[in-house]
Amino acid sequence: MTAGPVRAGEAGTSASDAEWAAQARETLATEQAALAARFDAGADVDRLLAARAKSVDRQVLAAWRRCVPEASGLALFAVGGYGRGELFPHSDVDLLVLTPERPDTTDGSDRRTEEDALSRFLTLLWDAGLPVGHAVRSATQCGEAAEADLTVLTSLIESRPLDADAGARQALGEAAAPARVWPAREFFEAKRQELRERHSRHGDTSDNLEPNLKEGPGGLRDVQTLHWMALRIIGTSDLESLIAVGQLGADEVASLERERIFLSRLRYGLHLVAGKREERLRFDYQKLLAARLGHVDTDGSLAVEQLMQGFYRSASLVQRIGERLLQRFEEQIEGEPVPEPIDRLFELRRGYLAAREAEWPREPAQIFDLFAVWASRGDVRGLHSQTARALAEALPSLPGFSAAGALLHARFLQLLRGPVPVQTLTRMARLGVLGRWIPAFARVSGRMQFDLFHVYTVDQHTLAVLKNLSIFASGEHDERFTLAREIWPRLRKPELLLLAGLFHDIGKGRGGDHSELGGDDARVFCDTLGLSEADASLVEWLVRKHLLMSTTAQKQDITDPEVIHRFATVIGDRERLDHLYLLTCADIAGTSPKLWNAWKDRLLADLYTATRLALRRGLEHPLAAAERAAENREAARAMLAAFGTGDDEIEVLFARMPESAFRRGRPDQLAWQATALRGMAPGDTRVRARPVAAHAGAMEVFVHSPDRDGLFAAIVATLDRLGLAIQQARVLDGPEGTIFDSFEVIPSDPRHIPAAEDIEQRLEAALAGDLDEVKPPRRTQPRHLRHFRIAPQIVFDATRGGRTQVSLVCTDRPGLLADIARALRHQALRVHDARIATFGERAEDLFQVTAVDDNGSDRALDDNRQEALRAALLACLEGDC
Structure with a gap:
């Protein structure tokens, strides 16, 4: 065995600081490499985190005792994640140096000696390759800093003594105690707001493609926040102990712990492949991490897509359980609410929708009853945590649509035809109900596509498409969509378009044409639920052809009458055109916030208008190019005349324009271009x-x-x-x-x-x-x-x-x-x-x-x-x- 660290001032400090730091750096690197090998061999990630923390502990303590005399009165604590005893390969090493309480009249030379020792200590650690963050405070100063900044308190409540006597430990504990700063109610409200703001910051498009494992929605910080709240409110950060006090169910604890371990393993591997402290799953590392974790490409599913699907599903579950626990913490602080009955099955508890009976649901139909009541009430804050847990436990009893009876089929169709159907589908998706009811939807849940075109997972994209359809249905003006508001009221059965939106991408990830696969699924679903032949055929056709309008508009010349005639022939009738136009707009706009723009709006509106005219004219009477040019010429002439341009000048201006412009332009565009030619001399630009x-x-x-x-x-x-x-x-x-x-x-x-x-x-x-x-x-x-x-x-x-x-x-x-x-x-x-x-x-x-x-x-x-x-x-x- 080697001798323990030698205290500053004692004999035996023969090695120079530079030599010590070099040796420490080499030791840390060797131990880090050994831990990486254990990680690749599938070792338990919690043991690896603890082992990394102990590895760093040894060098930190050795440097501390090398530089700081025992009689200094200083104490050393690990704080933050390091304080929890879990240290990822390249995470910061956060330290707190606790100083004795000293009057302002303390001898200046003593302060300088102390500062010199700490400066030497920190320099040693940096030279050893440790990314150290530190604070030097007395217990009183710790309390003041914690009171002013919640993040300081958060780091303190998980402090771990490295070299501190009982008095220092007690002083630090009292400085951060609820009786001193941030009592339970204030801590909970502040942390909940902090969580919401953090989710908002990390909810943008880039983070959907490159999510933050630590700070993003459903990431490790969410799990840590629940632990911190439990510690402040209940008095323990051990989530298993919350089972005994009724705050969590055993299944919820098991699920949360499973996802924490999964996310921790992702983060550990990310640090290794990045070779630095990196919390975002950037494109630079996604493929490398997928390979390191053993994922391999299969038909219809890349290894990187499998990795990311695992993350998105894990993050979603963490958020779902976290929302329940936040409610329970709120009730722990506020007390049990007085229920407000709604009907024989449901009531409101502090604005949350709750089942009245502990045995709910007694039958699967009552699950759909829950969503029907929720849709009918605009004053519901959300689903009560106990009912959310009961729903999660009851999901296995909900049959898929193919095994369900006529009663459940009718209840689901009632939800589609009832108030706020898109909100209902979204709630069902996020609570896992939609995936049970339609198993194919569960398969695309959390599924990403490794490209820059699709910035959302398939299920989130589907919900975004449905949300866009709800905007059309609202009748509210949205300047992004020229025609949608006036077309929606003409739909015979709007729920058919919602079904098409729900199924349009459901076939992705199976290795074939997702439009055809989705069309097959949609047909089976519609037939099983008893839709008429006309309705089922429309939904199936929309899913199979949902890319037709966008590809025609963007890749073909829609000013060519032959292109319009071919497209109109495929469309066949006005009803299909109306539905396909709305689905196409919703689909493009729901693919990426940056994808929908003025030109796509105009292209689709022009294609819709031209096709509608072709259908009205009759497919047996295709429009000739010369006829189109004549119509556009006369329309542009009328516009110019309305602004005072004389017939002679119009003829002069039109003579300077190519005939092809009249075939391919819009009347307003032609009039604008003609006006631009006024006063031009030959050779001008x-x-x-x-x-x-x-x-x-x-x-x-x-x-x-x-x-x-x-x-x-x-x-x-x-x-x-x-x-x-x-x-x-x-x-x-x-x-x-x-x-x-x-x-x-x-x-x-x-x-x-x-x-x-x-x-x-x-x-x-x-x-x-x-x-x-x-x-x-x-x-x-x-x-x-x-x-x-x-x-x-x-x-x-x-x-x-x-x-x-x-x-x-x-x-x-x-x-x-x-x-x-x-x-x-x-x-x-x-x-x-x-x-x-x-x-x-x-x-x-x-x-x-x-x-x-x-x-x-x-x-x-x-x-x-x-x-x-x-x-x-x-x-x-x-x-x-």
């Missing part, structure tokens, strides 16, 4: 920009200019420099060698929205100079995109009119479109049309291009030109533009 009504930052940019090689690339690069992301580009050839281009843009950063005048001035100035000098800015690829590499796909297709369509699928990045445009410019190609679509990290862009022959005429790309362009685009995507 004119740029106009206008905001899209009711959509902050969305702009339409119109450019009319003599055509020159490189013009498209220069426009795109300038818009990129202005911080504008192009959503769609329409590049038309105007009369007499001019271009007639329009761009639909949104700001890349909503905090910085350029004014229309600035856009006009910057573009006109750029186009007036040497186009070759207009280059896109160089940007560093965002961190998160490095983890989502998509192998580039480049496809060439011939189009009508002697053009070549280039389809490009690749990883998105800042400035991508500007670089692609530059590559097209270097290949001496002309761009005639562009459709830009981005889905998370995935860019799917279409360009119609031509080469120029010796006579200056446009022609399609031959095989050699296609291969040259392919090589240029691939090089561009690698950053060599």
Whole structure:
């Protein structure tokens, strides 16, 4: 055995501080590596945490006794997580040095000696590689700090003496006692508010993709907060002891402990793969951690998706049990409430809905009765904790829909047709009822998709879609959705759309086409519940076709009458169109807060309107392009005339516009563009920009200019420099060698929205100079995109009119479109049309291009030109533009 630590001032301190720190660092690293090996072998995580704390204890105590004389009167405590005796591989080592109570007249030399000793002590620990946080206070100062700051108290109530006599321990305990600071009621209310605020901070989109294991909703901090509350209110932090006093059930304790261990293991592994103190499951570490924990890819489920599904399910359960325990703590403080009867089964207790009988539920139908009463009362704060626990225990008795009888089928349909059906479905989902009733929903609970397009788990996305549908149903104005409010009242049976929303993604993770799998599930569900053939067919069709409208709008030219005719043929009737439009809007907006924007709203509204007209006209009478152009021309003429423009001037303005503009533009757009041409001399460049009504930052940019090689690339690069992301580009050839281009843009950063005048001035100035000098800015690829590499796909297709369509699928990045445009410019190609679509990290862009022959005429790309362009685009995507 080695000798114990030598006290400062004693003989035997032959090693220098530098040598001691080096040896301590080596010892800690060796012990850390051994613990990591035990972790990989599946060792109990609590033992590993305790072993890490003991490993650090040995070095901290050795440094303390090396630097601080025993007669100093100082005491050393571990606080925070270190004080609990659980230390993760790279967590901070939080220490409290407790000083004796001293009068202000204490000799200054004594203070300097003490400060020198502590400075040496802390320096040793830092040199040994320990991330130390420390405070130096007397017991009185500890009490004052705890009274002023709840986080200080929290760290103190789990303090652990490292080198402290009985007097120091007692003094510190009294300083943090409820009789001295933060009595139970105040502590509970403050901690509950702190929990709510923390959840709010960590509930944003990025943390849904990269959740915080420690501080996020359902994370380890939630479990610790429950322990702290129990200690302050009940007098013990041992959750098992709460069973005896009726605060928790044995099953709840077991579940909470199981999830704490699971989350602790995730956090321990995260520290190891990150090699530093890291609490967020960043994309950088998710795959590494999944592999380290033994997950492997399977058909339909990546290893990383399995890891994340485990986390989301665990966090959800921690939140659910935590909400119950918070109620019980509240009742412990406030006393038992006086019940307010509702009916023979239910009552209110301090605003919480509760079952009146201890034996509730006596039959599965009473579970649906609970949600029906809840939906009918707007004054319910939530579900009472005892009833929530009874519900959880009764879930195994609730049959799935396929095994249930007609009574339960009817009760569920009543919930869908009753008040606040979306709130009801959301409550059922969060309490585990929906997953029991529809087992396929349980399989997608907590299921994430490892991409940047889907920022929510499948079940949370589904609930977001349903929430959007409830917004449509409310009739309240929402400027994000142009037509939804007026379409919803026409629905024959709104519950059918809710069912389609519930099932639209339920087939994900099975390795096949989720739309087809979900359609099968929806059909079985509707048939089992006894819906009519017409109703069941509509729900099934909506689930199977729920992506049709978005892909048509974003990937095809919806100004082409043939595209509209094909789409309308698939739709078939107005009822399907109404339902599909609403489902599509809700689906896109529920996928990511950033995904829905003004241009998607306009695209879908335009597609809906055009399809409705096609259906009204009759599919046997498709609209010809010339007929569409004539209709748009006359509508634009009427708009211009209404603002005082004479017929002669209208004809002059229209003569400067390409015929294709009348086929593809909207009447209001055509009138605006015509007005922009007023006063232009031949050879002039004119740029106009206008905001899209009711959509902050969305702009339409119109450019009319003599055509020159490189013009498209220069426009795109300038818009990129202005911080504008192009959503769609329409590049038309105007009369007499001019271009007639329009761009639909949104700001890349909503905090910085350029004014229309600035856009006009910057573009006109750029186009007036040497186009070759207009280059896109160089940007560093965002961190998160490095983890989502998509192998580039480049496809060439011939189009009508002697053009070549280039389809490009690749990883998105800042400035991508500007670089692609530059590559097209270097290949001496002309761009005639562009459709830009981005889905998370995935860019799917279409360009119609031509080469120029010796006579200056446009022609399609031959095989050699296609291969040259392919090589240029691939090089561009690698950053060599």
